[in-house]
Amino acid sequence: MEPLLVDRLLQISDLFQKDMARAFEGTGLTPARVHLLWVLQHAGASTQQALARLCEVTPRNITGLVDALEASGHVRRTPHPTDRRAVLVELTPTAVETMTRMQEEHARLDATLVQAIAPEDRAAVERGVSALAAHLESLVAAASAESRNTP
């Protein structure tokens, strides 16, 4: 018997994690730190509170990640122009370069993945994974709404 669709998707999740871990190794970066850099690249200079919301993680956790990324020269803390309690975190020029390369690699990976699918199946797969993502999103949203009602 062939594996269930859900098992294929879980297998793909697992392989993505391995592939990304491999891509970072030797750079001193970790998945959580790369995620923060990715968020920063898209959001631009941000307060740690904003980063905590975007990463769906506690502010305390952001302190630790920013400490590490500051020590490795990937981000800088600068004073907030109007709020003296806050700091702005921004990518350093080297990190901007690193993230640009990473985004190129990301696009290359996308291209090879699309090519791995038979041409006549591509449109259906695009529709299918969009539907799957939407369905899962609603499942998770429903569960988290319920847990807010019974905390």
Add this chain to the structure above:
Amino acid sequence: MEPLLVDRLLQISDLFQKDMARAFEGTGLTPARVHLLWVLQHAGASTQQALARLCEVTPRNITGLVDALEASGHVRRTPHPTDRRAVLVELTPTAVETMTRMQEEHARLDATLVQAIAPEDRAAVERGVSALAAHLESLVAAASAESRNTP
């Protein structure tokens, strides 16, 4: 512009993680421990060395996971019948029940996922995700073969 296929797949990975974390919460179980129980359910009573290979994790790590699962009553350590160095880890009856329920929930999730895809797209999606999994598998295998050559 619509998101890249790879971004959809990453989104699905992320949603799976959230959904599973939600499913375990309140049970005292964690993703790593459930994974070990899952492996144990499929492999049957195993030595910790075998579990380390199956989970792709160090033997030391298995010691910790088995300690925790033994304390929570999910697994038992029994002496190996022929090798006095080794122990056999096996599921307790309650854990067997828990895993059976989990497998049923897994099958239900698969059914709702398949239903979320338009009927005329289902066959193409099944073929597509199989091709994607195979392609990623070969990418990861190639990378790990290369890293064994340059350690």
Add this chain to the structure above:
DNA sequence: TATTGTTATACTCTATAACTATA
């Protein structure tokens, strides 16, 4: 000599709670 599991140590990610400085 090689293998099984464990002790010792360390690092990363994560969380909550209490505290400081500012709004």
Add this chain to the structure above:
DNA sequence: TATAGTTATAGAGTATAACAATA
């Protein structure tokens, strides 16, 4: 009074290295 960030503390997952008992 509320918000931004940090210190303090804790637990889970992971790894390497050294060691005991057994093969």
